[in-house]
Amino acid sequence: MEIRQLGPEDAAGYRTLRIEALINDPDAFSASLEDAIKAPLQKTESRLSDNAAVTFGAFDEGKLVGNVTLAMETGSKTGHRASVYAVYVTPSARGKGIARRLMETLISFAQQQEEIEQLYLMVNSANVPAVKLYGHLGFLKYGVDLRAMKAEGRYIDEDLMVKFL
Numbered sequence: 001m002e003i004r005q006l007g008p009e010d011a012a013g014y015r016t017l018r019i020e021a022l023i024n025d026p027d028a029f030s031a032s033l034e035d036a037i038k039a040p041l042q043k044t045e046s047r048l049s050d051n052a053a054v055t056f057g058a059f060d061e062g063k064l065v066g067n068v069t070l071a072m073e074t075g076s077k078t079g080h081r082a083s084v085y086a087v088y089v090t091p092s093a094r095g096k097g098i099a100r101r102l103m104e105t106l107i108s109f110a111q112q113q114e115e116i117e118q119l120y121l122m123v124n125s126a127n128v129p130a131v132k133l134y135g136h137l138g139f140l141k142y143g144v145d146l147r148a149m150k151a152e153g154r155y156i157d158e159d160l161m162v163k164f165l
Contacts, residue, residue: 008045021088065093084121
């Protein structure tokens with residue numbers, strides 16, 4: 001298993017995995033499948049080139065099987081904050097600790113950034129395995145965003161979590 005930062009050259013594989021994530025776990029993401037499919041590959045390449053965000057990928061035998069993104073705040077009053085987005089591991093690779101390794105890599109990277117003091121994330125309140133993982137990694141729940149998303153006429157709550165570095 002190799003975990004490394006993704007770059008524009010990884011855009012096609014990342015886009016494919018992102019679409020898979022939106023098909024398999026639509027309630028885990030605020031993005032819609034339709035928007036992801038419509039977005040040109042150049043948009044993904046641009047995102048993977050953005051200096052304010054870093055995406056890490058997990059590769060198994062050369063195939064991208066998981067990812068996580070760290071988006072850093074750039075404002076003068078919020079530059080000490082960063083957010084965790086788009087955590088996903090393909091179903092066939094689950095149960096092997098890949099999400100934990102991705103998150104540990106992201107946390108380690110964030111700790112090396114002098115300006116980042118705290119990490120934020122939002123997670124579907126019903127996603128018990130993810131909530132437990134984040135808790136084990138030191139994230140603390142500080143609230144719930146009730147009705148954070150609405151999909152197919154039903155509401156999805158999200159736990160709000162923070163980790164102080």
